[in-house]
Amino acid sequence: MRTILVLEDEMSIRSFITINLERKGYKVIEAETGEQALELLSGHNDSIDIALLDVMLPGIDGFEVCQKLREINERIGIIMLTARVQEVDRVHGLMSGADDYINKPFIPSELMARIYSLLRRMNVSIDELNKNNQELVTLIPDEKKIKRGDQLIDLTPTEFMILQFLRKQNGQAVSRDDLLDEVWGLDYPGDPKIVDVNMRRLRQKIEDNPSQPKWIETVWGYGYKWTGDTP
Structure with missing residues (x-):
């Protein structure tokens, strides 16, 4: 079973994502802040396959979390979840180490398609x-x-x-x-x-x-x- 870390400070959005992921058979680990996400990753470094990271967070933001995740684990898949649509923000996220990004709001089918595509890349021989x-x-x-x-x-x-x-x-x-x-x-x-x-x-x-x-x-x-x- 694939494990996905969901970092999102808004409970309604986090619950929405978690429900849809669990329906598809994924194991979900939830985090409300960047600090909490990094702490969870330190205890599950080898078991988390993909991290979904909200950008705008209290405390350290999603960009910084992304950079720190890459320092800890280059092989983890990272998808940024962002309401920021400016190109400079998207480029910043990707240069921070993200594999992909999704603009909010999004529909479940788009999220699942992006996750599937990233898992396919991670499975390359x-x-x-x-x-x-x-x-x-x-x-x-x-x-x-x-x-x-x-x-x-x-x-x-x-x-x-x-x-x-x-x-x-x-x-x-x-x-x-x-x-x-x-x-x-x-x-x-x-x-x-x-x-x-x-x-x-x-x-x-x-x-x-x-x-x-x-x-x-x-x-x-x-x-x-x-x-x-x-x-």
Whole structure:
């Protein structure tokens, strides 16, 4: 059974989310504040699969909780729940380490679709990613880390799947639309710019100079290309 942490300070919304998740067979752990969520995670670090984080909270906000969760566990899935619709807020959430975001108000079917899509990304096979790839970037299956040279790098589920898809193309460029469909699923209702924000975050982890990338090349007006097979 998958376990989901729901961080939401409004009881009516939290109960609404919890009821719908439990109907779908998920185990739910509830938190009312960011501080409480972090305390719960410290006791359930290995058992929580996804965290749903409200942004506007008393005390530490959802962005800070997201950053702290990523420091504790790179492999947990994170979806931000926000009434903020400005692009700067969405980008801030994604750069803080979130895999996705949902604008309030939302309907249960949209929430379930986003959770299912994220779980699919989290279930990507590490062995499949390493298959037929003997270049400078490899994975450490037991630790679920990327190894670039002598450096070990943690990846989120979304970053992991982006990298997998790019590497499978054998140096061919991939369009933003194809990345969106492959990683976030067909008919993704969110902002397509989520691709570029996650790519920026991925580059910050694996590139020596993210502003002049050597591993993930931008194909202007189209998408991205993996060029990591060469030193």
